[in-house]
Amino acid sequence: MFADGFLKHFAAPPGVHSTCEYRHKLICNTADIYRTADGSCNNLQNAYIGKSETTFARMMSSQYDDGVNKPRLHYKNTHLPNTRCVSYKLFKNINKPDTSLTHMVAAFTQFLNYDIQLVDTMNNVDCCRIQTDFNRFRSTFYALTRADEVRLYQMTQAVKSICLSIQIPKGDPKLPPNYRCMPYTRSTNTPNLDCKLSSRQQRNLNTQFLDGSVIYGSNSAITSMLRTGVDGTLRTTTNANGELLMRDFLNTVNCHLPNPNTNNAFCFLGGDKRINEQPLATALNMLFVREHNRLAKEFKNANLAKELKIANLAWNDEKIFQETRKMVIAEIQHITYNEYLPLILGPTVMAANQLNVQASGYTNNYNPGMSASASNIFGMIMTMTATTMFRDTYTFNAETKPMSFYNPDVFYKNVDAVTPITKGLLTDHAQRFDQYIATSFTNKYVEVLPGYPRDLVAIMLQRSRGHGIPLYTDWLKFCSRTYVNPHSFPHHSIDAKRELLSTYKNVFNIDLISGALSERVLSDGKVGPTVACILGKEFQRLKFGDRFWYENSGPGQLTQQQLDAIRSTTLAHIICRNTAITSIQRKAFEPISASNPAVSCNELLNIQTTTTTTPTTTTTPTTTTTPTTTTTPTTTPTTTTTPTTTPTTTTTPTTTTTPTTTTTPTTTPTTTPTTTTTPTTTPTTTTTPTTTTTATTTVCDGWGVFFPWSVCLNGIRSRFRLCLAGPGRRPCECEGAPIEVESCASSPSTMINKEQIIKELTERTKHLIYNGRLTYKMFNMYFLDVIISNM
Incomplete structure (x- = not known):
């Protein structure tokens, strides 16, 4: 029967989970000095906090129509407007560049988003077809038996629990006239970490710390696939066009290939499947993979030099990998909190949430009582913040290319595409933070079928309703901590207020995304007050709830030399070390200007044949304490300029592989865990025989099946x-x-x-x-x- 076949679409009946997977206690090694691949055991009081495939946290209680499960589609008996209608009425394609920001801001926002959260959804369910078949089936009933009524009820509940497709109104000005339904499935239901009965919650597939999972993966199986198993390096593919990420040979479904049967332009495999979504995301991921391999080689070389003197054989592949991973994660955390967040949130929000990093010494501010689990709203806010700042195009050498999705051709048709893409990110301006979105994301986003695109804005609005995210007026009160008359629209211009009321009719109907993105930006930041409030609280938890935070002292801490090297690292350093770019502005998130001039990479990295000079700039370290939820800023913190101090290093000739036609000099930041640096004058030259190759032999630590x-x-x-x-x-x-x-x-x-x-x-x-x-x-x-x- 159709009913039986219909019910097979669904893995589980609707409603709250009757079993809780989190009752099983995880066993942690309290002496482990490295992060686990899946984020577990970071918090030793509750090993599940921050782990991949666990429940999102919530800043505010959920708001469902029935208080438990039904999507939030009404407010006091009034229907919320169709999300596709909201998208094309409110989020128009108006070009408003922010001349104070580079396009790198949008790309890095997306990079952070991919690192911290990935919503678990039922992607294999075709809700548009199911709903059409179900409606046809329901309309055929004239006289129902009791059994028919039960089955019809089961199907009705299944559709409501799983499917929340976006109905496209007639006369949509941008989409094909016969395109009536944009498929959307609700996020997978999961219990709370405490296993107590609750409303519908959602699952985060990624580790919920700022820990480079977008590079390394969020479980041990993925991490293992991405590793070479040799000298701590990550796997890459090298061809005539340079060094690329590991290819995903079996993914011909998500990757839009001209001819999947003959074309070699496969998508890439990374720690997060969305690195292929657009070329800018792929390039940024490749940048940090190269940084990992560069550091791993330095660790290996330094360790070999030690072995020649003291015969220390302790540094195997695993040790090098973990030490390198720790350094790369520290670099990402430092760039985020030292360069990105101060620019986006501004000094007032940074001080209010105690997000400023220290200029010297260690901190001891880890708070196990502060959960680092990502908030349910965080991914939506980060997605929309990046989307509003993305341009419709990106610059590639002298060419302007349209934004494309899941199409890696640019990396296969050009030599070292990472370099020109990165250069374009440094020279193009980002779009201004506002409700105006490039048409690539509203009318040309990832296609359901050729010619039938999705709308990312409508999807995010639909997701917020499906997740029971409170409305904008509730967030306005939450962030203000005092009564604010919502009818006054305190953070909006007159035009924005008029557009919101024209679209939603009632102030209490406004979705958070719509209200927050249309706010005026902060006077000392680049986003609106509500977005700054949410991001400030989230990044505070990511800092103080992370036992392995890079500034923390304790087991597994960075050495003082490593910490000094991290503090002297900027995104510009990462770019210079791993691309063929020869000159760059010191502040990569800001365009070249009189106060931010372009300098040569050699100058930036202080690569000289003589000893380097150490800047005399001094900064006063900020004294940080464990934050409380009622902290308010009293003064504007002094912006700490991190001196680009490079430890007294030697010039190491690089004859190792670089993905470019020109050799990029590499600096040697103090990445060895020793207090001395041994100059090396012998370049490491590797020659690969053309007739034979030998795989490194290691011992399997599990069962094996041989073919x-x-x-x-x-x-x-x-x-x-x-x-x-x-x-x-x-x-x-x-x-x-x-x-x-x-x-x-x-x-x-x-x-x-x-x-x-x-x-x-x-x-x-x-x-x-x-x-x-x-x-x-x-x-x-x-x-x-x-x-x-x-x-």
């Missing part, structure tokens, strides 16, 4: 055996299972192509289960990149 196979690819025959590690273990090359490579003379007609390999490996591994989930794709991905990297 002997031989294949001829482009004149090279590879004989290999596949080893798959079990649950909780890392896929690795099993002991005694090297990849043997030799030349072979095979005609093109007999050579196996990439699609055949994917098909066969899929069949061979599809029965494997990892933690109860079918994950042959992950294992294939780890394996395929080894054997098809030359294709």
Whole structure:
């Protein structure tokens, strides 16, 4: 029967979870000095806080129509306006650049958003088709039996619990006339961390700390796939166009390829699947992957120098990886709190939430009672903040390219595309923070089918209603802490007030996103008061609720030399070290000006053949204390200028691989955990034989399944055996299972192509289960990149 088939669309009945997965106690190693891959055990009082695949926190209680589950679609018996109507009426495409910001601000906002949150949704459910079929089925009933009534009720509840598709009104001026339904599924329901009965809550798939999970992944399986297993480095692909991220060979669904059967322009694999959403996100992720590998090589070289003197063999792949990861996370945290947030939020909000970082010394402000779990509203606010600042185009060399989604062609058709994309981010202006959105995100966003785009603004509005996010007037009161007459619109211009009331009819109907994005920006910041309030509170929790915060003292702390190197690092340093850009402004989030002139990367990094000079700039460290929820700013903090001090380092000739045609000099910030720096004058030159390659042999720490196979690819025959590690273990090359490579003379007609390999490996591994989930794709991905990297 149709009813039976219909109910199979849904994994679980609607309503509140009857079981709670968080009752199982996690066992933590209290002596561990490194973060876990999934964020667990950061908070030793509650190991689930901040862990991936756990519940979002809430700043304010949820508001559902029935108080428990139904989306917020009404207010006092009045319907909220259709979200697509709100999008094209209120969020128009009006070009208003902010000449004080570079496009890098928008890209970095998105980067932080991807690092901290990813909402778990049921993407495999086609709600538009289901709702159409359901309505047709319901209309056929004339006389219902009791059994029919029960099934109809079950289907009605299932549709309401799972589907919240956006109905496109007739006469939509921007979308095709026959486009009537934009599919949208509600986020997966999950219990509270305390397992107490509550209203509908949502799950965050990413780690909820600012911990580089967008680079490293949010569970050990993904992290393992992204690692080479050699010298602590991350896996990349190098071809004629330079160094790229690891390719996602099996993802031909999300990636819009001209011809998936023959085209090699696969999307990339990273810590977060959204790094492929647009080229700017991909480039920024690649930038930090290169930074990781650069630091890992420095750690390896320094450790080898130590070994020559004291024969210390302790620094293996795992040690180098963890130390490098710790440094990269520290760099991201420092750039965020030292450069990005002061510019976006302004000194008043920074001081009110105690977000300023110290200029010297360690802090001891970790507060285990402050949950670092990301707030439910955070992802929506960060998404919309980035979206309002994005341009409709981006600059690539002398060319202006339209914003594209899930299309990696630019990286395959150009040499080292990361460099020109990054250069464009440094020279283009961002759009102003306001309710005006580039048409790429409202009328040309990721397509459902060719010619049928989604609307990101409508989706975010629909998500906020599906998550039970309170209305704008409630947030206005929450952030003001005193009574504010909502009818006065204290943060809006007369025009913005008129547009909001014209769209919503009633002030108490206004969605948070609409009200917050249309506010006037702060006098000393770049966003409106409500957005600044939400972000200020969120980043306060990310700082004080993180046991591994980079400034903290205690087990696993950075050495003083490492901390000094981090404090002298800016985003401009990261860019100079990892691209072919030769000159840059010191403040990458601000355009070149008289107060922010372009300088050469050599000057910025202080790479000289003689000893470097140390700036004499002194700053007074701020004394920080554990924040309280009632802290109010009393004075404007002094902006601390971080001196670009580079430890007395040596010039290390770099003959290691760089993705550009010109060699980019690299500085050696004090990344070794020793207090001395040993000059090295011998360049590390690696020569790869053309006929043989040898895989590093490590011992598997889990069970292994071997598949002997031989294949001829482009004149090279590879004989290999596949080893798959079990649950909780890392896929690795099993002991005694090297990849043997030799030349072979095979005609093109007999050579196996990439699609055949994917098909066969899929069949061979599809029965494997990892933690109860079918994950042959992950294992294939780890394996395929080894054997098809030359294709």
